Amino acid sequence: MDSLSIRNTFLDFFVEHGHRRYESASLIPQDPTVLLTIAGMLPFKPWFMGDATPPTPRATSYQKCARTNDIENVGHTTRHLTFFEMLGNFSFGDYFKREAIRWAWALSVEHYRLDPERIWVTVYEDDDEAEQLWLAETDIPAARIQRLGAEDNYWWTHAAGPGGPNTELYYDRGEAYGHAGGPAVDDERYLEFYNLVFMQHELDDAGNVLGQLPALNVDTGLGLERMAVLLQGVDNVFETDLFAPLLARAGELSGTAYGEDAERDVSLRVIAEHARTSAFLIADGVLPSKEGRGYVLRRLMRRAVRHGQLLGMDIGSSGQQLLLPMVEQVIEQMRPSYPDLERQRSLITRVAGAEETDFGARIRQGLERVDQAITSARSTGDDAPAFPGEVAFELHDTFGFPIDLTAEIAADAGLSLDRGEFDALMQQQRERARAAAKKGSGGIPAETYREAAAQVGTTDFLGYRGLTAEAELGAIVTAGGLLHTAGEGDEVEIVLPRTPFYAEGGGQVGDVGLLETPTGRLQVTDTQEAIEGLIVHRARVVAGEVRQGQPVEAHVDPSRRVATARSHSATHVLHATIKEFLGDHAQQAGSLVQPGRLRFDFPHFESVSRDRLAEIEGSINERVLRDPHVHTEVMSLDDAKKSGAVANFGDKYGQVVRVVTIGEFSKELCGGTHVPSGAKIGTITIVREESIGSNTRRIEALTGVDAFGFLSKERMVAEEIARLVDVPSDQAVERVGALLDRLKAAEKELAKLRGANLSQEARRIADEASREDGLAVVVTRADGLAHDDLRRLATEIRNHLAERAVIVVGTATDEGKAQLICAVSADLAAAGVEARPILHPAAQVVGGGAGGKGDLAQAGGKQGDRLDEALQVAAGEARAAAAASR
Template sequence: MDSLTIRETFLRFYEERGAQRYSSAPLIPNDPGLLLTIAGMVPFKPYFLGDATPPNPRATSYQKCVRTNDIENVGRTTRHLSSFEMLGNFSFGDYFKREAIRWSYELSVEHFGLDPERIWVTIFETDDESEQLWLEETDIPLERIQRVGVPDGASRLDASDNFWSTGAAGPCGPCSELNYDRGPEWGQEGGPLVNGERYLEYYNLVFMQQEQDGDGKVLGDLPAKSVDTGLGLERMAVLLQDVPDVFATDLFTPLIAAAEELSGVRYGDDAERDVSLRVVAEHVRTSAMLIADGVLPSKEGRGYVLRRLLRRAVRHGQLLGLDLAGGTQLLVPMLDAVLQTNLQMYPELAKQRELVTRIAGAEERDFAARLRAGLDRVDRALEDVRAGDGATFPGDVTFELHDTFGFPVDLTAEIAEEAGLVLDRDRFEALMDEQRQRARAGAKKGGGGVPVEVYRQAADEVGPTEFLGYEQLTAEGTIGALVGPGGALEGASEGDSIEVVLGRTPFYAEGGGQVGDHGVIETETGRLRVVDTQPAIEGLQTHRVVVEAGEVRPGQAAHLVVDGERRVATARSHSATHILHATMKEVLGDHAQQAGSLVQPGRLRFDFPHFEPVSLEQLGEIERTINARVLRDPHVTTEVMSLDDARAAGAVANFGDKYGQVVRVVTIGEFSKELCGGTHVPSGATVGNIYLVREESIGSNTRRIEALTGADAYRYARHEMQVAEEVARLVDTPTTEAVARVQALLERLKAVDKELAKTRRASLSQDAKRLADEATREDGVAVVIARVDGVVGDDLRTLASEVRGHLATQGVVVLGAATEDGKAQLICALTSDLADAGVEARPILHPAAQVVGGGAGGRGDLAQAGGKNGSALDEALKVASAEARSAVRGGA
């Protein structure tokens, strides 16, 4: 059973039992306690906690997940992965243990075909109820049920043995796992407690009953007993495809093959090189998922996770003999293989193809350039350690490799381990602590890729930047430093694009969603146009400028002028964002917390967690409320206080934002109080009009609203009025009656479409009868192979089914069509008696799909395929014809 079929079998099983199907949520969770989506339940956490009401008390989903807590094992074993797919079914206060146990067993045996005599179960050590239910609801005997507890000295937060949590504050509970005996060739018998390799865990049932804090302490019971289950797609593929490990499944064999082709190394010839092939395949797959979901490489957080994966892949590419420092590419060709392999599973990868390849390619070029020099430094350090008969790789060198060459510490640790050494992590962490604050901000490079060390030097010379922009838009200052991609500059002249560091400035540096200021810097010898203002490292900001006239040097006195009109328009948008935020939570609920924003002159973007589209009525209420609040001209005040005092005062801290111990609190009227370092209008009425222009989904359970403010809102509203007037003119009716008139026209159009569809169906029926009459015979089996251009999508499927229905004997039907955009579509349909004889549709279609540059999918008697090379359709049909006739002969 291929992976797509495994997924569909699972989801359909639970849909038939009343569950609502969900697609995968992004890997960036709407949960400040989690770095990445690590389990299928993460998007549903508010439902388990009772913070939100689900649209359906039962759910089923497929969810891509990333966990890197044991990244060093990926590649070294044949089952550890950093990314995997969890197939889940969930009950939010509906059914509980009995149904979860009964259905998991039924799915395993009756739908996946697992041998019931080889299924073993583990339960939490004190869970007598689950043991009894396994005995009542399934055929599993007591001797194949094993109890597992929390290891001695571990907290429930740390434990993975049959008491489950996300590893952070939130829902938790005991669990029960299904394991499959892979046979004596996998080692000692005795169940999963004896041998986890032989008795492979494939399905985990978590009985969500309690809530824990961030330290793993159980706080009490959840509002309702719930169920969270997860079946590992990759592990089930191992079992159902009867292969030894995940890298031999259909999810990874194309990736291993791509790595073989790039490197010239054959998988299976050498154990160490096999490790590298697995690392490359697995890490590039995970990286593609992360980038497609908006994660970008950086020095901290989820961006650091991505960077570790990419750089570990590059390093193992180098171990495979690829001359990466010399320009040979690894990541981009591998990403092509990832995208092709996972296109049907994750269509969003295709939409983000350019972003994924661009980001990964840039990271590879950057790291490959450092790799050779960094490895030379490693070799020198290893020689020094061996010369001194030492057993520890020095933390100072580890820090140097991290800071200068960009080596993730895990990569250095892995190299040290290969040499038989232990990394001095204590010394490394001490050195990291000394620069952590500056390094976090420094992870954001300048527009020209300025090394962070240059900013550190500027900070030493100039000191922290003093921001004057809350009170004034002009100031006098001194050019502290000029910075270019190569480092500090002694001067710059007309046409140069550089960065300017100032000791004091009225320019606001981008932060908290608000864009950086523009404006002008003038010295006695030159004029600089400020095109952006950004944070450089902790406490230091940089002004990105173009020298418009003359020249400029460090140390010159400067007159600083912020673009006032742009700043005021931005401030309007920022205050409007706060007003919108407060109103959203009132209308939609407290869960509609800001999860991202962009504040620009005259416009704003607001992201928030929500579980369904915001209705037109709700949008109308939000818009009316925010404008009514603006018209009442609420006071806008700012205060600086400690973080604890701000929280005590009820100030809202936004997800994803970071705050120091001293914070700025912006209060608007009686309805909004937020921690915010941005700029705002002096009074509410200054915001002007606020016009909501778009509401849309940006991912599972995450929505986005875009709005215009001030003059931009007026211009948009005026344009909308003009459009309405033009529509009224075109349908020859007054504006007040235009909607009714358009609705009437649409009804007429719908009726016409209905008649056309009826005619189309009649035509397809005639074509089906003709094609069936023209069928040839192969060993008494009817074979129909035909090209039917113009019949695509559902019509192609319908036509194939009708042709099959007209066949009087066993038969196989393969139809192909070219689309208007030059692609190809194919469908294969078998009569049920032929399918019962062992012939399958997908193997017939798969070689033809490859001819047109695609793949095939489907169930036993029906398969479909598509490819981008429509010009090869005739050849594909010839291949399908040969495959069909061969299959018929084999089946017969």
């Protein structure tokens, strides 16, 4: 059975048993506690946690997943992968253990036709019920049921969230694969293929049980790759139809045949596996970077390039390519099941090509540094030499080597890595990442929001139809819990059963405005969706007192909302136009929509020229002036995708979505607010285009009144420049350019004259210098010189004196500060006389410090009036240092 049939057999089985089928969600999860989608249940987590009401009690899905905790094992074992596909069936408070066990057995034996005599089962050590159900609902004997501890048979995401005991199905592949005795003895012979989790507990970050979930749930996962191993009769995942074509392509590119050499096979596996993962990550909007998901992707791609090097490929200089043709093979092979790969072909191939070219060049330089460090470590004579953590950090910071790649290279050379030293150097960056990952919503626990949701229900958003509404004050939320009343000055979060306030989402900022009750008034400063379906109004009581249950009049700030709507519609127009000018790869990768301004991030591999930006800006405004109709409609997610609506990377969509169409050129899934027609946007002007990271650009623009104000100021500046240079406005640029050319020529001539004068002055000072016991100590003051000229004067005096000379020159700046330079002749420097210690006491006199090393140093301080005193101190230090060197 091929992999496509395995997937369809699973989904069809559970659809027949009353489950709604769901397509795979993105590898970029909505859950902020995890970096990537690591399990099939993750898109359903709000339903398991009771944070949202599931639209169906039963679901089945195929889900692409990515995990890198075992990345070092990829290629070395027969089944470790960073990307895999999980087939799952789920119950949200509907069926529980009995049905899950019965159906898992029926699917395995009757539909996949696995030999029932070779199936083994494990259950959690305390789960008597699961064992009894296996015996009652299936034909498996007690002898093939084993109890294991929490490490094997208790499942959770290893982050705060749901969990519970599980039972797993294994298949005995025969004595050729290992020892008899069941999965408790040998999990290579007995291959796990299906995991049934009985989701019933809520856990904290450490895995401690906090309590029961609102309902008893079922979460299962059947690994497509592992089932392919069993049903295709092969030894490992790399021999299945999912990987065999990729291994063949990697072999063609590297001139290596799979199966001929064990070490080369490892590299071919790594290349094939990492290329597959990389293609899927890029397709879902992940781009190479130094942090987060981007770091994971870059690590995978660079690890693949490294293994290409090990196979003898010269990537980056000779024109040889590896990643680019490999991801093209992934797209060809997987696009029938994942059409997004084809839609994102341009993005995937351009990112892969750019990254391998960049790292191919870097890796040669980095490997030279690695070889130096290895040679140095071995020369110490230690029995267990270590690769320096400082060098590992340098490789990471300068050459882009992921630390794990450095560790692998060091291990291949027989060295351990001083990870402690590396970790210390990376500590600050890691703390920033952790702080960002744990950033919460005002410090209010999720449980408090759930309590508010249980009390009020989900919030009905009315803001598409108007900016005011009447409601009842449903809940007053604080970090300390729910309140019945709040008084003037209190900062709280208000929950209403319905609201016209838009909660921040899709890049659009939350609304602000007023909430008024018969006894008080609140100023709303922000609106957020605290948990799925629950909108909270962050507010301050500015008058009187408010109480739970009171009638509320909600008023959104109208001018701010309209200005924000202009920016959001402008973002859609900009998005469509950028893709037309730069290519389909320039998909939205992040946005910020504010009143009168917008920020738009997109993948691209070079800066956008001024001329091209002008063309884009002109096209945007031309489209807006045509006054295209802005149409919104609600439809199913499947219908929206079929209609050609664009789903933006990382945005959250349910099964029912809102589609915003602008004219004939833009159609996007979007829950934000918009103007009714294009002309309402007004003017759009691009004010900035810049890089915000590897392969990612950012455009900032202004809209409406803000754009007009910006352009008005720009016009006034242009007119003033034209007045100053005494030409009409349309000739100002040419005239300013000519003046600048003249200024540069004059500055060049002036520098030439200044240099000649400095040389002449240096010769004069050197000629007048006297020596005591052969030592020349020159101390002089040269006010009015810039730092570079001061440095040049000191070094030229030293060059004229040649031997046994110390020169200290100083200047007082117009700001009242002091600067000093010390230069030491080569012979004194060789004898141990250093410039910085000579200047250090002088720097303290002027209230500053000294820097530099060897024969040249500089110092500065705020007390320029003490420069003469400092110069004398430096002279004394120079004589003492020279005397000590004899």
